[in-house]
Amino acid sequence: MTTVKRPSEGLVARAKPVVRWGIGHALPRTVLRVAARRGDLQARLVTDSDRLPTTALHELFDDIRRSGPVHKAGFAHLTAAHPAVRQLLTSNDFRSGVGAPDDRLISRVLRWSASDYLHPVAPPSLLVTEPPDHTRYRKLVTRVFTVRAVENLRARTEQIAHELLDTIEADRPVDLVETYCSLLPVTVIAEILGVPPEQRRRVLELGTAAAPSLDMGLSWRQFRTVDAALAAFDRWLAEHLDHLRANPGDNLLSQLAAAREDGVGLTDIELKATAGLVLAAGFETTVNLLGNGITLLHDNPGQLEVLRQDPAHWPNAVDEALRVDPPVLLTARTSLRHTTVAGVRVPKDAVVVGVLAAANRDADVFEDPARFDVTRPNARDHVSFSAGRHYCLGAALARMEGEVGLRTLFDRYPNLRLLPGATRRATRILRGYERLPAVLKP
Numbered sequence: 518m519t520t521v522k523r524p525s526e527g528l529v530a531r532a533k534p535v536v537r538w539g540i541g542h543a544l545p546r547t548v549l550r551v552a553a554r555r556g557d558l559q560a561r562l563v564t565d566s567d568r569l570p571t572t573a574l575h576e577l578f579d580d581i582r583r584s585g586p587v588h589k590a591g592f593a594h595l596t597a598a599h600p601a602v603r604q605l606l607t608s609n610d611f612r613s614g615v616g617a618p619d620d621r622l623i624s625r626v627l628r629w630s631a632s633d634y635l636h637p638v639a640p641p642s643l644l645v646t647e648p649p650d651h652t653r654y655r656k657l658v659t660r661v662f663t664v665r666a667v668e669n670l671r672a673r674t675e676q677i678a679h680e681l682l683d684t685i686e687a688d689r690p691v692d693l694v695e696t697y698c699s700l701l702p703v704t705v706i707a708e709i710l711g712v713p714p715e716q717r718r719r720v721l722e723l724g725t726a727a728a729p730s731l732d733m734g735l736s737w738r739q740f741r742t743v744d745a746a747l748a749a750f751d752r753w754l755a756e757h758l759d760h761l762r763a764n765p766g767d768n769l770l771s772q773l774a775a776a777r778e779d780g781v782g783l784t785d786i787e788l789k790a791t792a793g794l795v796l797a798a799g800f801e802t803t804v805n806l807l808g809n810g811i812t813l814l815h816d817n818p819g820q821l822e823v824l825r826q827d828p829a830h831w832p833n834a835v836d837e838a839l840r841v842d843p844p845v846l847l848t849a850r851t852s853l854r855h856t857t858v859a860g861v862r863v864p865k866d867a868v869v870v871g872v873l874a875a876a877n878r879d880a881d882v883f884e885d886p887a888r889f890d891v892t893r894p895n896a897r898d899h900v901s902f903s904a905g906r907h908y909c910l911g912a913a914l915a916r917m918e919g920e921v922g923l924r925t926l927f928d929r930y931p932n933l934r935l936l937p938g939a940t941r942r943a944t945r946i947l948r949g950y951e952r953l954p955a956v957l958k959p
């Protein structure tokens with residue numbers, strides 16, 4: 518039987534994205550731009566972080582730091598201090614994500630206009646749920662990503678890295694992001710999740726197109742592109758899960774789908790949200806670790822030499838790269854009650870932005886913080902994987918992939934040369950390279 522849509526239904530369906538964009542992007546974009554011109558630090562960070570050269574971004578971090586352990590900007594509080602960021606992320610006085618309380622008009626309008634497909638920062642995404650639901654979702658996926666489980670994937674990851682390098686012409690200019698950094702993590706996570714090889718490029722394309730979904734203030738065009746990618750990703754994932762239910766394999770998603778069937782696991786939408794986030798987070802960030810890491814090692818040949826002399830420093834080198842140029846710049850929390858952070862009063866329902874990248878350069882914790890030093894004793898104290906309940910589920914996997922990816926590349930091509938023309942991605946919360954031209958054997 519075909520269902521006939523009433524004209525008003527079509528109108529409502531068309532109005533919803535416009536309302537979503539208006540409230541979520543157009544309005545904040547206009548307001549933040551004005552505030553940024555007046556020097557508001559949060560507005561500058563949110564609107565400019567993709568355009569600022571690295572040195573200017575670090576100066577902005579210094580400005581935030583100079584304004585106190587927790588700075589009250591026009592629309593949110595901001596912290597760049599390492600202890601304050603850790604306190605924020607581990608405190609029970611905050612929930613993850615941003616947004617007005619549920620009973621406010623704006624929240625009701627946003628709920629009305631919400632899309633019916635997955636969004637990485639909309640419930641039931643792990644990133645924005647809290648216990649008891651968060652505990653339930655996370656418990657089902659945690660064991661696949663423990664340090665020990667990840668070590669079992671190391672040999673296969675090395676093989677993938679070599680296979681990718683085998684396909685690159687070593688004596689001609691190539692884009693390392695396209696040929697290596699993006700393909701290594703997507704191949705690994707796709708194997709963990711049971712995504713067939715022929716679908717990986719499509720998943721990568723959709724993930725890359727959807728990456729700005731974490732950012733605020735998108736233009737209408739960007740918003741439409743991101744929205745279409747999220748919708749297509751949602752459709753693809755639903756089909757993929759149906760397929761795995763009918764043809765289960767030895768992979769995480771088949772196990773999750775089975776747990777759901779047993780009635781002990783997740784609902785359909787929870788399963789899709791958890792699977793979608795693990796998949797997308799599994800490659801959209803590690804690509805940045807590889808690109809940022811290659812650049813740091815290339816630009817610091819002395820450090821590469823230290824690694825050559827003593828390869829035991831490689832794991833620490835990955836943490837040092839994560840500290841100096843982290844793939845995720847910041848995250849935010851909303852206060853559940855009146856509280857304090859680093860002794861500064863924060864009222865109920867206030868948004869506090871923890872600038873992870875700035876906390877990693879706190880001179881009270883990291884000596885000479887701007888220096889890239891692969892032997893730094895406390896490199897691992899960075900907050901690039903966040904902290905507390907939402908600490909990155911894939912941290913062990915990302916560390917292993919970072920180490921294998923960087924080491925295999927530099928062991929095989931010790932004279933690798935980066936060429937002019939590198940460009941940063943146009944994302945603001947995620948920070949990495951869009952293009953990294955290089956010649957492997959100059």
Ligand code: HEM
Pocket residue numbers: 613643644645655662794795796798799800802803806843844845848849901902903904906907908909910911912914915
């Ligand atoms: C270098 C690479 C990576 C970085 C820098 C990174 C960073 C982060 C950060 C900062 C968060 C927490 C955000 C917050 O507190 O609001 C997070 C959460 C998460 N990450 Fe990663 N990530 C990386 C790789 C991965 C990988 C490979 C996976 C695949 C399993 C993954 C899966 C997740 C998931 C599922 C969450 C949500 C956890 C929760 O909310 O409980 N990440 N990641």
